[in-house]
Amino acid sequence: MQIRPLGLAVLFSWLLAADAGAQRTATPPSRLTAAQRLAILNQAAPPPAQTPPGGVDWRTVAAMQKRTQGAGQAAAVGLDQAAVDRTALPILLPADAELMAGARLYSFGDYYTVTANTPGGRVSLSGTASTIPVSTPLNLPPQGPGQLIVQRTVDGQLASFSRYGVLYTVEVRCNSPADPKCRNEAFVRAVTAKSNVLVLGAAARKAAGLGY
């Protein structure tokens, strides 16, 4: 066993740091067993996700889909049809062929997201009918029509709105944090405003009573 001077120096400096760190530790180490600790941690699990009251408004979806079917077919061109078909939600897309060119759909059935390229970044369009209830008040700026809520993110803008009993999001992400598309809300609001094309795959059509 050889004692190394460098090791001693590092050890000494570390002991000083460890002592200082320990003094500002707010929570002392627990004497609970692993099982007790896990039991405590498990008690803190969130309430289960729930579907908004009323669920998906398939009647309105069906009516709207009949009106925009042609647009829906056009907007969905290029998306993975198998993913479209297993999505049991009305997929909402922007009427923007340029944006949708090359877009990719990832579907989990009860949740989907579409990722599309835009110059200098990407746009994600998502939908879900499940939400987690939160009991603490949400500190939000005044909401616009249709309960559109826009949040500034590290790399862009995130817009949320509810339609047909589904929570939809439009998120803009920029490669450069200084990109104007992401620094102000104009672009995400514009994409949201034209997100009115409904696409129903097999699972959604069945749920809407439209057959396959």
Add this chain to the structure above:
Amino acid sequence: MRHAQILIPALALAMLTGPACSPQQGDSSAPAASSASAPPASGAAPAPAPSSSPSAPVVSDEPISDGGAEQLPDETLPVGGTPAPEPAATDGANFAHHPAGDLIPGSGSGYLDRTIWAPGICFPMEEAGFANSQVYDPGGGQGPPGKPSQCDSSNYSLPWRDNFCETRGYSSPLCVSGKGHQGQDIRPATCQKAVHWVVAVESGIITDIGSYTVTLTAAAPPHRLYRYLHMQMDQLAVHEGSSVNAGDHLGKASNNFGGTATTIHMHFEVRAGISGTSSDGKPVVLHTFLPPYMSLLAAYQRKLDGIACN
């Protein structure tokens, strides 16, 4: 002091008998070894040691005072709030940590609720990790005076500290001001970039990759969305569309920030659709940021207890 007392004998032994530190390996101001900075091992499996493979890249990184990365220089920081009061009850984790919501004084008001919003996740670092603030801790733009190095040993030591809701200009509706840090900063096992693996916290699909972001959408309801920022983007183990299992490698912790550099850390976000009530009493539904700290505490505790995450 108790942690120091527990660790001292083991550490002393490791440092006196272990391989000599090479002056060429890493920043001299970084912690000497991950075992020195890893959580206490008393009664628990130690966190895995950092990669020591001879072929592993060892990248020296100059200390950066990054001016509070993730916030553009011309976007002023809101005034920090009062420190949050300390919750009373234990949260079940037995390694040194500050309680949820207890931010660095003067850095904002934390979120005090102890809900684990992402139960059962893997800890997002394969090895040890240190949850703290990359802005208000040493080397950060708002860090303590006289401590300019991001590799300061205190950044790579316990205790953990929450920094969700830390003062920022970004939206974060669960924060008191409606704005704040949207995730948790986690430093890897050592102050070296592109060495330590970042892993998938849940099984799912990589649904987006940006210039410094990786987005994982969980396969299981409610399909939480996890965002990992600042990995070494030219060494990712995944691409958009990759299906991953919990624990799979995604990439390596680094300092990428879209052309500029931030400190070596991983910004970790948890998002989901939520329903609740606005502060003015209106029912609202939106997709937003959830506090990761309690979920990370639980995940790290499971890791220390030797419980596989996947």
